Amino acid sequence: MNKISRVIRREEKLAVFPIACADHCAHLLNMNYSEVASDGTKLARALEHGYRIYQYDMVLVFSDPYVEAQALGCPVKFSPSPTLLGPRSNQSIDRTEEIIKAAEILKRKVDVPVFVSIKGPFSLASFLVGIEEFLKNLLANEETTSNTINTALEFQIKYLERLLKLGVNIFIGDPVASSSVISPKLFERFAFEPLLKLIKKIKEKELIAGVHVCGDTKPIIPILDELGADILSIEDITPKTRTLKMGGVSTETIFSGNQTKIEEEIKQALIESYLILATSCDVPMETDSKNIKLMMEIAGAYSND
Amino acid sequence: MDFDNIKKAVVDMEVEKVKDLVTKLLKNKRLPEEILEKGLIAGMKEVGRLFSCKEYFVPEVLMASEAFYAGFDLVSPLIKTKQMKEKGKIIIGVVEGDIHDIGKNIVKVMLEASGYQVVDLGKDVPTEIFVDSVTRENPKILAMSALMTTTMMKMKDVVKSLEHKKLRNKVKVIIGGAPVNEDFAKRIGADGYGEDASAAVSLVEALIGE
Ligand code: B12
Numbered sequence: 294m295n296k297i298s299r300v301i302r303r304e305e306k307l308a309v310f311p312i313a314c315a316d317h318c319a320h321l322l323n324m325n326y327s328e329v330a331s332d333g334t335k336l337a338r339a340l341e342h343g344y345r346i347y348q349y350d351m352v353l354v355f356s357d358p359y360v361e362a363q364a365l366g367c368p369v370k371f372s373p374s375p376t377l378l379g380p381r382s383n384q385s386i387d388r389t390e391e392i393i394k395a396a397e398i399l400k401r402k403v404d405v406p407v408f409v410s411i412k413g414p415f416s417l418a419s420f421l422v423g424i425e426e427f428l429k430n431l432l433a434n435e436e437t438t439s440n441t442i443n444t445a446l447e448f449q450i451k452y453l454e455r456l457l458k459l460g461v462n463i464f465i466g467d468p469v470a471s472s473s474v475i476s477p478k479l480f481e482r483f484a485f486e487p488l489l490k491l492i493k494k495i496k497e498k499e500l501i502a503g504v505h506v507c508g509d510t511k512p513i514i515p516i517l518d519e520l521g522a523d524i525l526s527i528e529d530i531t532p533k534t535r536t537l538k539m540g541g542v543s544t545e546t547i548f549s550g551n552q553t554k555i556e557e558e559i560k561q562a563l564i565e566s567y568l569i570l571a572t573s574c575d576v577p578m579e580t581d582s583k584n585i586k587l588m589m590e591i592a593g594a595y596s597n598d
Numbered sequence: 599m600d601f602d603n604i605k606k607a608v609v610d611m612e613v614e615k616v617k618d619l620v621t622k623l624l625k626n627k628r629l630p631e632e633i634l635e636k637g638l639i640a641g642m643k644e645v646g647r648l649f650s651c652k653e654y655f656v657p658e659v660l661m662a663s664e665a666f667y668a669g670f671d672l673v674s675p676l677i678k679t680k681q682m683k684e685k686g687k688i689i690i691g692v693v694e695g696d697i698h699d700i701g702k703n704i705v706k707v708m709l710e711a712s713g714y715q716v717v718d719l720g721k722d723v724p725t726e727i728f729v730d731s732v733t734r735e736n737p738k739i740l741a742m743s744a745l746m747t748t749t750m751m752k753m754k755d756v757v758k759s760l761e762h763k764k765l766r767n768k769v770k771v772i773i774g775g776a777p778v779n780e781d782f783a784k785r786i787g788a789d790g791y792g793e794d795a796s797a798a799v800s801l802v803e804a805l806i807g808e
Pocket of ligand 1: 357358375376461468469472473474507508509510528533545547573574575577627656695696697698699700701702704705741742743744745746747748758763772773774775777791793794795796797798
């Protein structure tokens with residue numbers, strides 16, 4: 294059995310994944326990022342490269358947060374970085390097939406668990422109408438809000454079913470539902486149920502379900518635990534959880550390359566009995582690869598103690 | 599008290615109620631300046647406080663600012679624009695490559711609520727645009743926001759470019775956003791750093807003071 298699953302079962306203490314995704318891996322290979330984000334074969338090549346040079350314990354198929362939003366009609370640009378240009382229009386570009394292709398290729402090529410990143414229906418819904426408009430409607434117009442979230446959820450259920458057929462694991466990212474943005478009450482009212490539905494579907498197929506929320510999550514830890522996911526990827530891993538935590542090294546630290554700080558944060562994180570040591574979010578594109586290698590090395594040395 | 603009711607309606611995010619109350623007070627010949635200061639602005643100050651202590655989150659702040667603007671739009675045409683001009687013009691924007699504008703928008707609302715005239719350049723703003731608009735608008739303050747370690751260095755570019763164009767001593771530069779701090783502000787030669795929207799207001803007040 295693979296390391297990630299053993300740590301989830303508390304049969305092993307530590308797995309490692311500095312969240313290196315499409316932008317960073319493409320950067321390593323000098324590949325054009327916008328091509329990588331829209332071509333499954335290239336995406337797989339970039340992600341496989343990252344895996345080969347760093348040798349971490351899982352692979353995450355993530356190109357940018359807007360795959361589903363774009364498929365539903367939101368305009369997106371990729372240069373200099375992925376940017377959502379506006380709410381839903383009638384010009385959709387569907388990249389889900391490319392993501393699926395990349396996942397298929399990677400499943401054949403790497404011998405660690407392959408995860409595909411999808412958006413939580415709450416965050417996806419916020420992209421569809423524009424984040425500010427959406428946030429206001431949470432208070433001003435519950436019905437519109439529920440309708441938008443349902444549209445997002447329906448899309449995600451279909452997309453998820455296609456992914457689960459491949460037998461890949463799933464990470465659901467819901468950044469807009471973070472307590473940096475909305476209250477725990479609104480999280481419970483609008484973000485919780487849709488996440489729960491997706492997680493149940495993943496678990497029915499006995500695949501691994503991860504949830505990623507960046508920003509502040511302290512106030513919602515008990516609710517996140519209720520989701521029953523296998524992995525909780527969060528910025529601040531100090532609160533106690535039932536769910537296995539993932540994180541420990543801030544993206545700022547890994548980007549800065551401050552060796553003492555990287556080591557300190559890892560040491561601090563390893564107080565946890567069981568952990569997927571990771572960065573708090575995907576590593577910034579231009580992160581020096583020696584910083585990530587250093588993280589792999591330090592983690593290796595500590596876990597051999 | 600009348601002003602307190604307006605303040606409360608802003609805090610309670612009640613757009614229509616704010617409009618009604620402001621209209622009523624104006625009919626009763628109350629001074630628009632006073633309605634603005636003691637009602638609307640007092641309300642947004644309280645909203646800022648609630649946000650700082652995590653009782654309010656972004657949706658609540660956005661809705662309260664709708665209520666604020668509903669009243670602001672009624673009184674501002676009656677207040678001599680002179681007064682706002684005197685308090686000073688501020689240019690604000692999120693640096694290039696960065697689209698995180700939620701925080702910037704909140705800072706903007708709080709600055710406007712405090713009586714400053716704010717020119718919003720939006721998000722993903724190239725260095726040249728910041729510099730050009732300093733030339734054109736002649737603001738007292740240039741406020742920049744960045745939420746990513748990968749984009750915060752753009753702030754330094756802007757400061758450098760201002761120096762290069764001999765504009766640096768014409769404008770105070772303030773910065774904010776999760777990855778930056780006081781120390782970073784000093785290092786890049788900015789005049790100040792603010793942790794949140796309330797801090798942004800105090801900072802501006804300290805720099806160009808009343
Ligand atoms: C919501 C969010 C998003 C939303 C943004 C929506 C929007 N329109 O703004 C979405 C989902 C679209 C998004 C996208 C991305 N995000 Co994002 N996002 C966040 C999150 C969770 C919260 C940010 C937020 O809105 N906070 C709430 C506001 C109110 O707070 P604030 O912005 O800090 O502002 C306050 C203060 O800082 C201050 N302030 C702000 N500006 C100024 C200016 C002045 C002058 C002053 C005085 C004060 C001041 O006052 C504000 C009010 O109190 C953060 C997590 C975090 N830790 O911050 C990540 C985060 C910022 N995102 C991150 C990343 C990596 C991304 C992506 C690149 C993801 C990807 N891989 O594609 C993309 C693309 C971003 C891009 N190109 O810019 C990283 C950045 C890491 C880094 N490199 O440093 C963070 C830190 C997450 C993480 N842990 O890694 N994101």
